[in-house]
Amino acid sequence: RKEVEQDPGPFNVPEGATVAFNCTYSNSASQSFFWYRQDCRKEPKLLMSVYSSGNEDGRFTAQLNRASQYISLLIRDSKLSDSATYLCVVIPGFGNEKLTFGTGTRLTIIP
């Protein structure tokens, strides 16, 4: 079983719709969580950190459920520019700082 698992998609969603992705992680002691966005042939870029209390940044909402070991990302009022691959990232912490990535979820927003 991979340490971080995501549904690879693709998700094809009409413009203006709401879309949600989930990600599960296997290490219950993991400390830090992020969502990264990666455009085709580009490097991953930090979208948002994920906090235990949940957090929102404009149209994006991230949630963490430690009991069930999953992280979610919700995108409201989707735009064409949201088309990208969304990568779930987990850091164990406690001296282990390496980011562990999921395979990514491919999202295409359809006009």
Add this chain to the structure above:
Amino acid sequence: GAGVSQSPRYKVAKRGQDVALRCDPISGHVSLFWYQQALGQGPEFLTYFQNEAQLDKSGLPSDRFFAERPEGSVSTLKIQRTQQEDSAVYLCASSPPHRNYGYTFGSGTRLTVV
């Protein structure tokens, strides 16, 4: 510069050739990571430095892979006797001391072994 700089941007190597990939992190960033990303996959961890110390090299796929960061700034990933399976994008990332600020990636080096 403002971001993480990697060079070369593209590299075509003949099978068996040695290659060296360079990463210039953001000034002041203590942590530096190397990742390998195959097509359609998420980045896979290779190795991690804190300043000049290589704290974790568990992801290096074989002893043909070697990384260094001698002065705690620029890092070089070297691949000896390249094989076709080494073809991938090699990404470098750096971060400031507080990891909740996230990690900044360079544009990567796309290595093609022919």
